[in-house]
Amino acid sequence: MPVITLEVPDTLARRLESVRERLPEVLELGLGELSPLSTQVYSYILEFLASGPTAEEVTNFQPAPEMQARVSELLEKNRAGTLTEIERTELDKYMHIEHLMVMIKAQAHLYLASAS
Secondary structure (H helix, E strand, O other): OOOOOOOOOOHHHHHHHHHHHHHHHHHHHHHHHOOHHHHHHHHHHHHHHHHOHHHHHHHHOOHHHHHHHHHHHHHHHHHHOOHHHHHHHHHHHHHHHHHHHHHHHHHHHHHHHHHO
């Protein structure tokens, strides 16, 4: 495994010392949190919700094609057992977002059913 030397503030050095044996995992998870795709996904959904969609528009909402493609890719890697920790974190985020959207869509369906 390659060795990398970093300069970090003293306070961070003390925190890292306590997880010395898990540094590769800590770095990989931290890098996963920096994924710009996650920000794009949240922004895409927030912009849609902020636009004041009707209940019908909410029930018809679909993620962007590139988001759907990425989820399919991650699910395939998961089935094949080749998902990295960073990808696992990304997939977990997608699943969390999907769960929230399912709940929002369910409420929209209830609203539409009661309005008719």
